[in-house]
Amino acid sequence: MPGRLEGAVTYHDPCYLGRYNGETEAPRRLLDRMGVARFEMERSGRRSMCCGGGGGAPVSDIPGDTRIPDLRMGQAAATGATTVAVACPMCTAMLEGVTGERPEVRDVAELLLMAVESRQEARA
Structure with missing residues (x-):
């Protein structure tokens, strides 16, 4: 179908x-x-993992080799997806x-706007 995101x-x-x-x-629908x-x-x-933005993590220097957002992005990459869709500005910043x-x-x-614009271009 024309206008779909790749x-x-x-x-x-x-x-x-x-x-x-x-x-x-x-958001999934x-x-x-x-x-x-x-x-x-x-x-x-409901079993989702935090992006690491809660509990003051963005403004504190927590020692360690792997941060929470690194773990979460690893889980995202393991799906094979090229894009991680988010619905929170803190999650955006952390990831x-x-x-x-x-x-x-x-x-x-952003993805919704891209889909709408892509459909409009396909119709033109």
């Missing part, structure tokens, strides 16, 4: 939307309606801060 996507559930408020399916190939991470939905080769981080709203 590449596989995995969705990172933000803590407040998913675990605290119980909303895990609406939206991604599915965009026509993207969506793959789940090992820890997803974009992972260095090295990694999937691209995009907000669900």
Whole structure:
């Protein structure tokens, strides 16, 4: 179908939307309606893992070889997805801060805009 986004996507559930408020399916339905190939991470939905942005981690220097966002991005990369869809600005900041080769981080709203614009171009 023309206008579909290319590449596989995995969705990172933000803590407040998913675990605290119980909303895990609406962003997935939206991604599915965009026509993207969506793959789940090992820890997803209500069992999702934090991006590392909670508890003051972004402003503290926590010693260690591997940070929480590095672990989460590793889980995302293991799906084979080229894009990690997020729905929280803190998750965006934390996951974009992972260095090295990694999937691209995009907000669900950005992906929706890309899908709409792609469909409009396909119709023109």
